[in-house]
Amino acid sequence: MQKISISSYLEKYLASNFNTYFYFKGRVALYSILKAMGVNSEDEVILPALTCVVVPNAIKYLEAKPVYVDINPSTYNMDCNQIEKKITCKTKVIIIQNTYGLTSDLDRIIDLAKKHNIYTIEDCCHGFGGTYNGKANGTKADAAFFSTQWNKPFSTGLGGFALINNEILKPKLEIFNNTLSEPSLADKIWLHILLVAKKYLVNNSTYWMMIRLYRYLSKSNLILGSSSGEELESPKMPKDYLKKMSTVQAREGISNLKKFDSLLKLRKKNALVYSRYLKNIGKTYVDEKLFNNHSFLKYPILVNDRESFFIIAEKNRVTLGDWFLSPLHPVRKSFELWDFNDNDYPVAKEIASKVLNLPTDCKDVNRIIDFLENNKEFIL
Numbered sequence: 001m002q003k004i005s006i007s008s009y010l011e012k013y014l015a016s017n018f019n020t021y022f023y024f025k026g027r028v029a030l031y032s033i034l035k036a037m038g039v040n041s042e043d044e045v046i047l048p049a050l051t052c053v054v055v056p057n058a059i060k061y062l063e064a065k066p067v068y069v070d071i072n073p074s075t076y077n078m079d080c081n082q083i084e085k086k087i088t089c090k091t092k093v094i095i096i097q098n099t100y101g102l103t104s105d106l107d108r109i110i111d112l113a114k115k116h117n118i119y120t121i122e123d124c125c126h127g128f129g130g131t132y133n134g135k136a137n138g139t140k141a142d143a144a145f146f147s148t149q150w151n152k153p154f155s156t157g158l159g160g161f162a163l164i165n166n167e168i169l170k171p172k173l174e175i176f177n178n179t180l181s182e183p184s185l186a187d188k189i190w191l192h193i194l195l196v197a198k199k200y201l202v203n204n205s206t207y208w209m210m211i212r213l214y215r216y217l218s219k220s221n222l223i224l225g226s227s228s229g230e231e232l233e234s235p236k237m238p239k240d241y242l243k244k245m246s247t248v249q250a251r252e253g254i255s256n257l258k259k260f261d262s263l264l265k266l267r268k269k270n271a272l273v274y275s276r277y278l279k280n281i282g283k284t285y286v287d288e289k290l291f292n293n294h295s296f297l298k299y300p301i302l303v304n305d306r307e308s309f310f311i312i313a314e315k316n317r318v319t320l321g322d323w324f325l326s327p328l329h330p331v332r333k334s335f336e337l338w339d340f341n342d343n344d345y346p347v348a349k350e351i352a353s354k355v356l357n358l359p360t361d362c363k364d365v366n367r368i369i370d371f372l373e374n375n376k377e378f379i380l
């Protein structure tokens with residue numbers, strides 16, 4: 001375990017008993033938790049059919065089988081009614097996600113898991129700051145993992161952490177953590193360069209140009225990316241995957257956490273504006289009352305002719321998000337490599353073909369409402 005003061009901020013924020021462990025990326029936190037749970041080739045892990053490919057990757061790296069569950073269109077998370085029929089005697093873990101910062105019906109899933117003697121892991125990569133029945137996301141399941149990558153609730157550049165609530169897992173996780181390596185000097189230099197570049201070069205006008213450049217360079221393995229090309233090509237573990245968080249990352253996180261409370265307030269306020277507007281014009285919106293309190297990292301909307309809508313948005317300098325335009329974001333093909341067939345999950349497939357995400361961290365939400373109003377024929 002790395003003792004860095006980031007945990008004191010988390011402690012204050014989450015105000016509960018926990019232990020946090022810091023990693024080079026959120027996916028490494030997930031892998032480490034699965035490892036501590038003893039997941040192996042005999043096991044099955046249940047997860048939503050609308051997720052990041054790095055989630056089934058971590059499962060496949062342990063030779064376990066990912067078992068997907070279709071989503072509920074009003075929560076963008078697993079359809080609770082469909083989980084039980086996926087449980088077999090091999091099921092060891094259920095991964096519960098909070099897509100876009102929307103909370104899942106945790107009590108129901110955790111009760112089901114307990115009944116079958118199955119571990120639960122909350123994927124809080126979008127949900128840091130949200131709560132469920134008054135408890136902070138991540139504090140109810142056996143364990144949770146969080147991402148602090150560029151666009152996640154608070155950023156360390158790249159990075160992530162695990163929160164362990166089930167005491168039994170702690171010694172096992174700590175033993176595994178001792179086998180992880182420190183990020184290399186090159187990693188640290190790259191992170192530093194990217195953090196500076198983000199600060200000075202990315203704004204509303206350059207956002208998509210810079211994102212495209214970053215994705216292209218990282219896919220080609222020319223710079224340190226969120227995902228290396230190989231992670232998106234097949235579920236085979238890249239050779240320098242198992243790393244801890246570096247101090248460059250921790251320092252960035254501490255400074256960003258200081259702004260977190262006001263950012264979260266802004267996100268919730270903007271989400272409410274979007275909800276009211278969309279409800280008013282009779283379009284699909286997120287019900288705030290559903291398992292609240294959502295952290296609204298992004299606000300999902302459904303559109304037709306997504307490509308045209310996206311181009312118009314870019315011209316208007318509205319920085320839409322493109323998370324989950326595929327059920328195994330951002331992979332678009334060869335789903336069978338991850339034991340996935342999108343035809344088996346019609347809701348996830350449909351949502352992934354129509355979803356776009358509105359930013360919730362903008363200071364001038366009315367500009368975005370004006371843009372939506374002028375293009376509402378696209379919105380479903």
Ligand SMILES: *Cc1c(COP(=O)(O)O)cnc(C)c1O
Nearest residue numbers: 025026027052125147149159160
């Ligand atoms: C970003 C993300 C991850 C992985 O986080 P990294 O820090 O990029 O490894 C996992 N699950 C979900 C839902 C995510 O959005």
